[in-house]
Amino acid sequence: MTDTDHVLYDLTDxxxxxxxxxxxxxNAMSVPMIERxxxxxxxTDEDPAVRALVLTGAGRAFCAGGDxxxxxxxxxxxxxxxxxxxxxxxxxxxxxxxxxxxxxxxxKPTIAALPGAAAGAGLGLALATDLRIGTPRTVVAxxxxxxxxxxxxxxxxxxxxxxxxxxxxxxxxxSPRLDGEACLDLGLLTRLVxxxxxxxxxxxxxxxxxxxxxxxxxxxxxxLLEAPHQTLSESMAAEVPRHKACGLTADxxxxxxxxxxxxxxxxxx
Numbered sequence: 001m002t003d004t005d006h007v008l009y010d011l012t013d014x015x016x017x018x019x020x021x022x023x024x025x026x027n028a029m030s031v032p033m034i035e036r037x038x039x040x041x042x043x044t045d046e047d048p049a050v051r052a053l054v055l056t057g058a059g060r061a062f063c064a065g066g067d068x069x070x071x072x073x074x075x076x077x078x079x080x081x082x083x084x085x086x087x088x089x090x091x092x093x094x095x096x097x098x099x100x101x102x103x104x105x106x107x108k109p110t111i112a113a114l115p116g117a118a119a120g121a122g123l124g125l126a127l128a129t130d131l132r133i134g135t136p137r138t139v140v141a142x143x144x145x146x147x148x149x150x151x152x153x154x155x156x157x158x159x160x161x162x163x164x165x166x167x168x169x170x171x172x173x174x175s176p177r178l179d180g181e182a183c184l185d186l187g188l189l190t191r192l193v194x195x196x197x198x199x200x201x202x203x204x205x206x207x208x209x210x211x212x213x214x215x216x217x218x219x220x221x222x223x224l225l226e227a228p229h230q231t232l233s234e235s236m237a238a239e240v241p242r243h244k245a246c247g248l249t250a251d252x253x254x255x256x257x258x259x260x261x262x263x264x265x266x267x268x269x
Contacts, residue, residue: 006033008058009040014051014210014269015203016044020122023059028067029121031095038098045106051210051269053106054202055129056113057122060137065120068147077149092152096124100154103128105225107218109209113202114189119143124153127162130221132188133202135195138180140188145175161228163187213251213267219243 008019018040020027044050057063071077078088103110103125110129112118118126120143126132142159144151151172159168163186170176183189193201209217219242227235246252251267258265 006030007036007040011044011047011050013207014049015054015206016040016047016050016052017054017056018044020055020057020063023057023061025067025069026061026064026117027057027059027122028064028069030067030070034095034099038095038102041099041102041106045102045108050108051212051214052108052206053110053129054113054206055103055110055125056202057115059115061116062112062114062118062138063122063125064117065122065124065143065153066147066149071147096153100124100128100158104154104158106130107221108214109206109212109217109221111202111206111209113198114138114140115195115198117141120149120151121153121155124155124158127158127188128154131190131205132183133191133193133198133205134180134183134189135193135198136180137195138183138189138192140178140183142171142175145173211267213246213249213255215249216246216251219246 006020006022008021010017010019018037020033022028022030022033044053066077074080078084110131112126112129112132114126114132114134116137117139119139119141123140123142126140142151142155144155156168156172159171163171167186171178178186178188180189180192184192191201191205219239223235223239223242226238230238251265254267255265
């Protein structure tokens with residue numbers, strides 16, 4: 001496998017599917033993988049042909065996060081250095097913004113399909129999506145403390161917002177292995193499906209989003225992204241112009257007519 005094969009891409013019926021493709025390393029991150037993810041996230045967010053994004057992993061894992069085997073070969077994550085390298089800090093921050101940062105602010109609906117383990121930085125990728133679908137084989141762990149690292153790729157921040165500060169502390173400090181049922185109960189998974197139905201169920205969920213009103217879903221995402229940083233009055237002041245803008249679209253007219261006619265709406269593509 002060459003470095004360019006570390007990420008696979010497909011666009012079908014408005015659904016962009018990005019597959020992390022290092023199954024022999026449980027799809028652990030590599031620099032080529034991160035760089036390619038950054039390119040694809042930027043490309044798909046700007047491509048009008050893309051209406052929904054699916055992120056998944058090849059084989060039996062989603063993403064193991066950092067390549068611990070490589071860390072061992074290099075003498076540690078820092079490559080044997082004795083001081084923090086400012087250039088390495090800047091480069092990792094760039095990588096995080098290219099991936100987790102871009103996913104978190106993605107303007108279109110995003111789904112992570114987890115066939116197996118999501119750990120460390122790989123968990124950050126999953127948590128940055130809008131919806132997550134897993135199976136009984138799905139396992140989630142922060143994993144940082146177990147390899148004497150404090151955590152990166154936004155995992156602490158994302159957990160704090162998804163499950164609250166108390167549970168985030170438990171997950172970061174103790175790093176329990178959560179199975180699919182536990183993830184569903186905690187809200188880390190949106191849906192839990194049988195293992196042999198993951199691909200079909202993910203596709204159906206993505207198709208439902210891809211068939212939706214693109215502007216409406218984009219404005220919903222913007223409202224949700226901004227709300228935690230606003231007062232109620234500020235949030236309402238921001239959401240009303242977007243709501244009114246949606247009310248002027250052909251999609252809204254079609255949806256209202258479909259409601260009256262008791263049929264599913266067909267939105268512009």
